Structures are given as structure tokens and as C-alpha cells.
Amino acid sequence: MGTGSGKLKTVSLNLPVTTEDLKDIEIGTVVYLNGVVYTAREGVYKKVIEDGEQLPAHLHETSNANFHCSPAATRNADGTYNVGAMTGTASFRFSKWLEDWFRISKAKIIIGKGGMSSADYKKYFVPNGAIYLTTVGYGTGALLGRGIKGIRDVHWFDELGVAQAMWMVEVENFGPFIADSDLEGNSLFERENAKIREGVDKLYEGTKEPALHRYGESNNRGDEVI
Amino acid sequence: MIPMSVVRKTARELMDRAAIEIPDDYLTGLKKAADNEDGDLSSFVLHAMLENYEAAKEDRRAMCADTGVPRWYVKMGNEATLEGGPVALEEALRGATAEATDGVPLRPNRVHPLWRTDHNNNVGLNAPEIEYSFEPGGDWIDLTTVHKGGLFGTDYRMLFPGDGIEGIKRFYLDCLMAFGKRGLACQPAIIGVGLGGSKDICSVLGKQAACLRTVGDRNPDPRTAELELELMELGNSIGMGAMGFVGKSMVIDCHIECGYTHTGGMPMSVHAFCLSSRRAVARVYGDGRVEFRTDPNWFTPYMRRETVGWEPEAESLRQSV
Numbered sequence: 277m278g279t280g281s282g283k284l285k286t287v288s289l290n291l292p293v294t295t296e297d298l299k300d301i302e303i304g305t306v307v308y309l310n311g312v313v314y315t316a317r318e319g320v321y322k323k324v325i326e327d328g329e330q331l332p333a334h335l336h337e338t339s340n341a342n343f344h345c346s347p348a349a350t351r352n353a354d355g356t357y358n359v360g361a362m363t364g365t366a367s368f369r370f371s372k373w374l375e376d377w378f379r380i381s382k383a384k385i386i387i388g389k390g391g392m393s394s395a396d397y398k399k400y401f402v403p404n405g406a407i408y409l410t411t412v413g414y415g416t417g418a419l420l421g422r423g424i425k426g427i428r429d430v431h432w433f434d435e436l437g438v439a440q441a442m443w444m445v446e447v448e449n450f451g452p453f454i455a456d457s458d459l460e461g462n463s464l465f466e467r468e469n470a471k472i473r474e475g476v477d478k479l480y481e482g483t484k485e486p487a488l489h490r491y492g493e494s495n496n497r498g499d500e501v502i
Numbered sequence: 503m504i505p506m507s508v509v510r511k512t513a514r515e516l517m518d519r520a521a522i523e524i525p526d527d528y529l530t531g532l533k534k535a536a537d538n539e540d541g542d543l544s545s546f547v548l549h550a551m552l553e554n555y556e557a558a559k560e561d562r563r564a565m566c567a568d569t570g571v572p573r574w575y576v577k578m579g580n581e582a583t584l585e586g587g588p589v590a591l592e593e594a595l596r597g598a599t600a601e602a603t604d605g606v607p608l609r610p611n612r613v614h615p616l617w618r619t620d621h622n623n624n625v626g627l628n629a630p631e632i633e634y635s636f637e638p639g640g641d642w643i644d645l646t647t648v649h650k651g652g653l654f655g656t657d658y659r660m661l662f663p664g665d666g667i668e669g670i671k672r673f674y675l676d677c678l679m680a681f682g683k684r685g686l687a688c689q690p691a692i693i694g695v696g697l698g699g700s701k702d703i704c705s706v707l708g709k710q711a712a713c714l715r716t717v718g719d720r721n722p723d724p725r726t727a728e729l730e731l732e733l734m735e736l737g738n739s740i741g742m743g744a745m746g747f748v749g750k751s752m753v754i755d756c757h758i759e760c761g762y763t764h765t766g767g768m769p770m771s772v773h774a775f776c777l778s779s780r781r782a783v784a785r786v787y788g789d790g791r792v793e794f795r796t797d798p799n800w801f802t803p804y805m806r807r808e809t810v811g812w813e814p815e816a817e818s819l820r821q822s823v
Binding site for chain 1: 542543546550551554557558563564565568604606607608609610611620622654659660662664665666669672673675679680681685686741742744745747748776777778
């Protein structure tokens with residue numbers, strides 16, 4: 277557990293979770309996971325949502341935690357796998373698939389890098405009683421690697437490759453993660469952004485607008501670019 | 503003659519070291535930032551990262567599972583000759599990259615931009631990048647590998663002389679603000695700024711400034727050095743820390759590299775290295791000796807020369823003024 281976690285509320289969850297289990301998670305809570313998590317990102321989303329392929333049977337009874345990531349891993353000659361490290365990838369770009377994904381996968385936890393917007397949380401997560409956990413750092417890959425106890429299964433390895441395949445990963449004390457959203461769809465990142473926004477005018481004081489402008493930009497530094 | 507088998511073996515070892523071991527200069531800088539950080543969340547993140555470096559080293563596993571886009575920087579002494587020539591060298595570096603992908607293991611990140619073809623070994627069209635520089639004297643070759651992230655934290659803009667230092671500061675802040683939120687830039691990081699050159703060289707200089715200079719190193723031009731410190735402080739005054747949480751650790755160091763540019767322009771690039779700052783260096787000598795280190799020592803006085811020929815006395819005078 278992080279030496280700096282003393283001041284932060286820390287919770288350990290067993291997977292699969294129920295919405296009830298997530299009630300006490302506040303934005304900013306540090307979370308560790310036990311059980312099985314699976315990876316699914318654009319490759320799996322396209323396959324399942326756009327091409328209509330079937331997810332492994334009873335997936336949500338095994339796990340309802342979807343990690344936006346790819347492991348640093350190799351397949352050994354005997355068919356087993358060697359996983360070194362795991363690190364999240366930026367989640368904001370997956371929002372267009374989420375409505376269908378929650379319906380099909382019955383996921384309750386999405387894990388990734390950097391969270392999503394509170395608009396996404398309210399639209400897709402809240403109706404499904406789901407929350408978002410962000411990886412820490414980013415790149416506590418080695419700590420997450422330590423939490424991996426084994427690979428239960430890998431789906432679509434040959435078609436999608438190491439990075440995009442669906443890895444079913446057995447984990448114990450897997451973390452740390454930080455809750456970006458709660459069951460009401462609030463976002464920790466947006467709360468932090470709002471605080472930082474207060475200092476922006478002063479920060480930019482004395483800087484100079486460039487002579488040559490660019491199309492399509494936001495000039496409001498309170499905005500995010502995602 | 504530098505034996506190619508030693509080059510290949512050394513390159514393979516460098517891939518391991520870069521992926522697994524945090525360079526000392528960055529670690530020292532980050533520890534200092536962690537001590538000063540008072541934001542609860544930012545502080546938690548920094549301590550988790552410090553713990554992560556320990557775990558990676560103890561277990562010999564990659565610090566970060568996002569391999570980024572591994573690449574090579576090669577510096578050759580003027581007296582060096584390579585067994586098999588430059589073609590063999592490139593095969594050795596591509597080979598070491600592929601072997602390490604399987605061996606560390608690293609994530610096979612490199613795909614074709616359109617067809618998403620993945621050779622599962624981080625090797626492909628124009629990948630890994632190999633950049634070269636040369637040095638007077640010396641029967642040796644320096645190999646540096648850098649595993650830098652490939653998606654966020656980098657931008658380029660054509661500024662003009664009239665935009666001035668105030669324009670430079672604004673674009674610098676824009677980059678940190680845009681990519682710092684939610685921590686997309688994986689800060690706190692070493693920030694590299696490229697100023698001048700043509701568009702491609704401007705980007706190259708900024709990236710090299712971020713990835714090939716160590717924490718605490720200052721540009722030999724005193725006014726540029728002063729601007730480096732000013733930009734570092736400016737970045738740390740945003741009120742943003744690790745992962746975009748409220749805090750004050752955004753920039754571990756800021757390095758600026760300049761190149762002579764078009765008389766009407768002042769192009770600028772900004773690059774954020776990341777919390778793992780993955781770089782490793784070795785020098786292989788003609789007699790097969792190998793010395794490992796973490797400082798690429800890329801920007802030598804020769805690299806920063808302004809004269810037609812190499813005039814070390816004139817350069818040392820100019821650079822000390």
C-alpha cells in the first residue's frame with residue numbers, strides 16, 4: 277500500500293462486485309481489487325459491439341471489471357503466459373462504445389487512465405450502477421504486475437494480438453487505483469480541474485497571444501482538451 | 503574495430519535497464535518533489551510511483567506496461583569503425599528491440615498507422631527510430647535507448663520573433679495545461695523545449711532536450727539556462743501536480759535546445775518525458791569494453807558548435823562567455 281495513502285480512504289473490493297458494494301466509494305477513495313479483471317479496449321469493443329460477436333459465456337458472473345489496458349506479456353511455447361506489468365490506457369476515447377458495452381457486458385467497474393467526463397458518467401455509468409477507477413501515476417505497472425496471480429484465459433489472442441486481446445487476469449490486492457467517479461457520476465478530475473481553473477488568469481498574466489492563430493482551438497484554459 | 507556481437511548484447515541489456523531501472527538523476531528530482539508536495543492526492547501518487555520503481559527493480563519487471571515507442575540514439579567517435587558497418591549496427595539495434603519485447607517482456611506497441619499490423623516485436627516501418635550524431639576523436643560508440651510514451655504531452659507551434667519570451671511562455675503553459683489535466687502527460691516530468699530550426703528539427707531538438715539531458719543539467723548559454731529555470735518554476739506554479747490533481751509538482755526539470763532558424767520565425771516544440779523517464783546508455787569501445795551509464799551526454803560542445811569547422815578553443819571561449 278502506498279506510503280502516502282495515510283490520508284486517503286482505502287477500500288478493498290472482491291470481484292465481481294454489486295452496486296451495493298460501491299456505495300461507500302467516494303471520489304478520491306483508494307481502491308484495491310481481488311478476483312478476476314479483464315481487459316477490453318477498441319479491439320474487443322469493435323468485435324463485440326460492431327461485429328456482434330459473443331462475449332465469453334457468463335462473463336459478468338466471473339468478472340464485471342473492465343480494464344482499459346494491455347499487459348506487457350508474452351505467450352510461452354507451452355501455451356501459458358508471462359505477464360510483467362500492467363498500465364492503463366486513456367479511457368476518454370472509448371466513450372462512444374460504452375452504452376452498448378454496459379448493456380452487453382454488465383460491467384460495474386471500468387478501470388483506465390485519466391477517467392471520463394462527468395457527462396459520460398451520468399449518461400452511461402449511473403444508470404448501470406457502475407463507477408470508474410483510474411490507475412495511479414501513471415504507470416505503477418510494476419505494482420500492478422505484482423498483484424497479478426495468473427492468467428485465467430485469453431480471448432481473441434490470434435486475431436487481436438497481445439495489446440488488443442481480452443485478457444482474463446486473476447488478481448489479489450491489485451492496485452492502487454483511485455475512484456474518479458462515484459455512483460452519482462461526480463468526477464474527481466473535474467473537481468480538481470475546477471480548483472486549478474481559479475488560478476489560470478493570474479498564471480497567464482503577462483504572456484502573449486501568438487501572432488499566428490490556429491483553427492479549431494479552445495482559448496478557454498479552463499476547458500479540457502479531451 | 504567495434505565487435506558487433508558486443509553491440510547487440512549491450513543493446514539488449516540497455517532495453518532491460520531502460521524499462522526496469524529509474525535513472526538516478528530523475529529519481530533524486532522526484533524524491534525532492536515528493537518531499538515538497540503538499541496536495542494529498544498528488545502526494546499519494548508520487549509515493550506510489552516511488553514504490554513502483556522499487557517493485558520494478560526488485561522483481562526485474564517493467565516500471566510501466568506502456569512501453570511507449572522505444573527508440574535509439576547513436577553517437578559515434580570519429581575514429582570508430584564498426585564490424586559489419588552501419589547496416590549491421592541497425593540490424594543489431596532492431597534485433598535487440600525485438601528480443602527485449604519478448605524477453606522483458608515489453609508491450610508490442612508498434613503498429614502500422616493505417617492497417618494496424620503488429621509484428622508483436624516493436625519493429626516495423628521506420629521503427630524503432632535511430633538517430634545519429636558524431637564526436638571528434640574516440641574509438642567508441644555510444645548507444646542510448648529511450649522508451650518515451652507516444653500519445654500525449656507533445657506539441658509544436660510556429661511562433662514569430664514578435665511573440666517574444668511572453669509568447670514562448672504562453673505556448674509552454676498551453677502544453678502543460680492541455681496535457682497536464684487528468685495527468686495525460688504522465689507528469690511530473692522532464693520538459694524539453696525545442697526553439698528554432700526548421701519544423702522537423704525543432705521537434706527533434708525538443709524531444710532530445712527532454713530525453714537526453716539529465717535533471718540538474720543547464721544549457722551552457724547563461725541566458726538560455728536562466729529561461730530553463732524560469733520555465734521550470736512557471737510550470738510548477740500552475741497549481742497542478744501528478745495526474746492533474748491539485749499540487750505543485752509538474753516539472754522536474756526544463757531543458758531548452760536551440761537551432762538557428764528562419765530569420766522571420768521562432769518555431770517552438772514542447773515535449774514531456776514521463777514519470778518513468780526510461781533511458782539507458784552504454785559506450786562500447788573498439789577493444790570490446792563496455793561502460794554503462796544513465797547520462798547520454800548527447801549535447802556536447804561539438805553538437806552545439808556554431809562554426810564551420812570544429813574549433814574547440816573558439817567554442818569553449820564562446821560558451822563560457
